[in-house]
Amino acid sequence: MDTPTPSNFLRAIIEEDLRNGKNEGRVCTRFPPEPNGFLHIGHAKSICINFGLARDYGGRCHLRFDDTNPGKEDPVYVTSIKEDVRWLGFDWGEHLYHASDYFEQLYQFAVDLIRQGKAYVCSLSAEEVRRYRGSLTEPGTNSPCRDRSVEENLDLFSRMRAGEFPEGAHILRAKIDMASPNMNMRDPALYRILHQEHQNTGKVWCIYPMYDFAHGLSDALERITHSICTLEFADHKPLYDWILDQLNVPARPRQYEFNRLNINYTVTSKRKLKLLVDENIVASWNDPRMPTISGLRRRGFPPAALRDFCERVGVSRSDSCVDMSLLENCVRENLDATAPRAMAVLRPLRLIIQNYPEGGEEFFDLPNHPKDPDMGSRKVGFSREIFIEADDFTETPPPKYFRLSPGREVRLRGAYLVTCTDVIKGPDGKIEAVLCTYDRATRGGDAPDGRKVKGTLHWVSAAHAVPAEVRLYERLFNAEFPGRDGDFLSQINPESLETLTGCQVEASLAQAAPEDRFQFERLGYFCADRFDHAAHRLVFNRTVTLRDSWSRAVQEKSA
Numbered sequence: 001m002d003t004p005t006p007s008n009f010l011r012a013i014i015e016e017d018l019r020n021g022k023n024e025g026r027v028c029t030r031f032p033p034e035p036n037g038f039l040h041i042g043h044a045k046s047i048c049i050n051f052g053l054a055r056d057y058g059g060r061c062h063l064r065f066d067d068t069n070p071g072k073e074d075p076v077y078v079t080s081i082k083e084d085v086r087w088l089g090f091d092w093g094e095h096l097y098h099a100s101d102y103f104e105q106l107y108q109f110a111v112d113l114i115r116q117g118k119a120y121v122c123s124l125s126a127e128e129v130r131r132y133r134g135s136l137t138e139p140g141t142n143s144p145c146r147d148r149s150v151e152e153n154l155d156l157f158s159r160m161r162a163g164e165f166p167e168g169a170h171i172l173r174a175k176i177d178m179a180s181p182n183m184n185m186r187d188p189a190l191y192r193i194l195h196q197e198h199q200n201t202g203k204v205w206c207i208y209p210m211y212d213f214a215h216g217l218s219d220a221l222e223r224i225t226h227s228i229c230t231l232e233f234a235d236h237k238p239l240y241d242w243i244l245d246q247l248n249v250p251a252r253p254r255q256y257e258f259n260r261l262n263i264n265y266t267v268t269s270k271r272k273l274k275l276l277v278d279e280n281i282v283a284s285w286n287d288p289r290m291p292t293i294s295g296l297r298r299r300g301f302p303p304a305a306l307r308d309f310c311e312r313v314g315v316s317r318s319d320s321c322v323d324m325s326l327l328e329n330c331v332r333e334n335l336d337a338t339a340p341r342a343m344a345v346l347r348p349l350r351l352i353i354q355n356y357p358e359g360g361e362e363f364f365d366l367p368n369h370p371k372d373p374d375m376g377s378r379k380v381g382f383s384r385e386i387f388i389e390a391d392d393f394t395e396t397p398p399p400k401y402f403r404l405s406p407g408r409e410v411r412l413r414g415a416y417l418v419t420c421t422d423v424i425k426g427p428d429g430k431i432e433a434v435l436c437t438y439d440r441a442t443r444g445g446d447a448p449d450g451r452k453v454k455g456t457l458h459w460v461s462a463a464h465a466v467p468a469e470v471r472l473y474e475r476l477f478n479a480e481f482p483g484r485d486g487d488f489l490s491q492i493n494p495e496s497l498e499t500l501t502g503c504q505v506e507a508s509l510a511q512a513a514p515e516d517r518f519q520f521e522r523l524g525y526f527c528a529d530r531f532d533h534a535a536h537r538l539v540f541n542r543t544v545t546l547r548d549s550w551s552r553a554v555q556e557k558s559a
Ligand code: ATP
Pocket: 031, 032, 033, 034, 035, 041, 042, 043, 045, 046, 066, 228, 229, 230, 259, 260, 261, 262, 268, 269, 270, 271
């Protein structure tokens, strides 16, 4: 029997390892965020890969906080990261770890390296260390501290731990090769002094391991089999291997690199995202314009759409940039199938049906989904005064305008055909209301005589509608590759948020819970805001428009 070809190189490696009985047939991966910011869409890819491989090969995936930089880390980030991973649909079970859980063991590993003569305390200043390192074209120079005795190194290292020295006085370095063509192998730092409290270990430590030292050893202690990371760590792999090969570790993980996810019209770097928050360009890390997982969540992106997207962008070893519309299309596809329909009028214009009885009302039973009867139906009230979208009426229709204008007949979706008879204008000439008549025989929206109307409008009944605030979001950046030509902070789209306060929505939407998603007919997909929406104050965020009109709109604007 043929086995299917693995869909990417990581799967091929794992299947090969399983065939060869490597790692006792275990598959154990980990997702290792540093809690120095909120997770973004790039991390979603890493989460889907690591948890997805564990799921598909009967293994497990650990969530490990890579918390070796106390100054930049915060429990707020820890909380958000856990919430985001769960929301994406993954579960680490009991396997929640922190690099800081291993600080004592890591210290003992460092002592072991010193005893073997493979690590030494270096007392050069940071500037000197840089100078001695050489460059890509020139070998480095040995530190004068390189030949310290094991005893002296052990003594200095224990005094570093005891807090006897100020920051920068000493570092612990691996003794590898100052002439290596790989700069990461030129006696890299393993420990530095930081007189900083740690969000997890408090004041216990004043020396902290460097990422490269902590990461591989944490992998080994957790008996990770496949340590999957992004390509920028490829140059660190020889160091990863060197450290594990010198020490007596309980397992021997292997590192594999894949291409990081980049998307146009946004940034996927925690440092840049933090700047957007700190400079008040967005309201918060979970502002719906942010490419953070919590921002996309608040915007209304379903977790299944993000997983689908991560699957579609695939895994390879060459860096690339993915089109934002691919992500938006995954969201549209998901919401087209899953989001109930509703009617909302964002910029209301009053339509008075003159031949409809004063004070009369009736209810239409409208399907919640055109293709999915299982989603049921709802009652939508109708009366003499209706709100339609202001731009669904014009006194002077341009060619191919099929919406309402004087003398024209249009369909009010699911209700009646109406014909415009007149307009009422205010003293300033502004249209205050549109007058029309309806044809009683067209109840449900179709004419018994078979006459066709070209335009169908969405509407809400003035007597039944409820007010709402609607936030229209656009892409956060105008530049396709923010930061490539100029400062990314100067390439913000000034129209990335438009808040509409006078909207009118159908009454059923008053029952929406935060995070409920809808298609507002003819307008797009919307989501009740996770934080601001409440029964007494309806707030909806536009998730995506119905079609990918964005690239065209931008071309028109710049033309
Ligand atoms: P950033 O560059 O945004 O600060 P980071 O790599 O420093 O990200 P970490 O918290 O260290 O953030 O990342 C956790 C894991 O997520 C790492 O294994 C990293 O390789 C992976 N990761 C980070 N950014 C991306 C991305 N854009 N695409 C895929 N994986 C990513």
